[in-house]
Amino acid sequence: MAGQIEPKWQAVWEERSAFVALNPDQDGFDGSRPKFYGLDMFPYPSGAGLHVGHPEGYTATDIVCRYKRMRGFNVLHPMGFDAFGLPAEQHAIQTGEHPAKFTRQTIDTFRRQLKRFGFSYDWTREIATIDEQYYKWTQWIFLKIYNSWYDAQDKQARPISELIHLLETGIGRVGPDGELVRVNEISRAVESIAGDSDLSRQWHELSAEEQRAFIDDHRLAYVGEQTVNWCPALGTVLANEEVIDGRSERGGHPVFRKPLKQWLFRITAYAERLLEGLDDLDWPESTKTQQREWIGRSEGAEIDFELDLDLDDPETDTDLPPALRVFTTRPDTIFGATYMVIAPEHEVIDAVLANPRSETPTDELRAYVEAAKNKSDKERLENKDKTGCFTGLYAINPASRERIPVWTSDYVLAGYGFGAIMAVPAHDKRDYEFAKAFNLPIRDVIYPRTILAMA
Secondary structure, eight states: OHHHHHHHHHHHHHHTTTTOOOOTTSTTOOTTSOEEEOOOOOOOOOTTSOOTHHHHHHHHHHHHHHHHHHTTOEEEOOOEEOOOSHHHHHHHHHHOOOHHHHHHHHHHHHHHHHHHHTOOOOGGGOEETTSHHHHHHHHHHHHHHHTEEEETTTTEEEEHHHHHHHHHTTSEEEOTTSOEEEOOHHHHHHHHHHOOOSSOBOGGGSOHHHHHHHHHTTBSEEEEEEEEEEETTTTEEEOGGGEETTEETTTOOBOEEEEEEEEEEOGGGGHHHHHHHHTTOOOOHHHHHHHHHHHTOOOOEEEEEEEOOOTTSTTSOTTSOSEEEEEESOGGGGGGOOEEEEOTTOHHHHHHHHSOOTTOOHHHHHHHHHHHHTSOHHHHHHOOSOOOEEEEEEEEOTTTOOEEEEEEOTTSOTTSTTSEEEEOTTSOHHHHHHHHHHTOOOOOOSSSOOOOOOO
């Protein structure tokens, strides 16, 4: 029965353009109606066709869109296909078939199945990410981002050309740490009398290479190094969800953690605006809480722990930095910092392995670092059994002047803060578990002992 009734009425819907959303310049458009936009996550056109998870979500969205239409809304409910990706590439490699042909065939299958379900999509607006008319706009957006910088004073993005203008006119200078320093009329007047007293440099004082580096360091899209899940067999970076027990979900190939240069977006510049904007959204509070946690704003202090190095000793590794910098949300607990922990990917580890200290267990350290690199961030954070290795280094607690050991452990992530922490085991659960596992000192600085949410 369903095989007769459903196709009949689906054909009627298509003939009457029942789900087509008219544009304002088209006959029949009623601008007095309220608008509703229902957008599903586009499926990846891979495999033999849809799986049960697709209609599960699409059915819920379709119910809402049909309800809105019956309430008199102008409903825009499109569908498309996220067609670029690893599945098409791997299929092409395995079969020798051109990915464009395979992908188009798969899209045809997906479209036929979606229409058979009877979802109320406006198929006149179908897109696929492999269409030139679509991805030319993603390229346009990228160029807009690349040619922009974030003006912290105005709290918005501005064209790179305006940044260069600030520098060329002397309104802006390059600070000692590579930051933009604005020069106002008062500071100019003082400078003309007392001379240049700060460490900033004028634009014309920089070489062409330095100027280019400064501009690139301020672009919203920039090249940076980040630790990723690298799969040599697939020749690509994988998301944490695509890695299972150190192997790729697709094909079961070995996956390694390694630092890799790639394009990054300076999204942290917008963190404050994103947080403030959540207050105005009519979203469930649980969803807004998830968004706040994803943005992950942390308020605290940056503290330098000087490394205990004999710089007069010719055998001292000059590749080691003079200090380890940490970010902590609880600087008031610094007197309880009895050891430090750095991420296995920290640059100091490479320097130590290249020139071990007298107490460095070199083989053990190298083996531990290699094992840790093959774990995803999720695995490392979920691991309840704390593991680690002593680096052979010591640092000086700047508050107590105590000499404390520097360890490495996979519970510290390279991407958070500076990839190093001051460990306060009396008041942090992870630090406490690590200290108990390796018999490290635990010193209370807050009474009664309280395990704090801190970093």
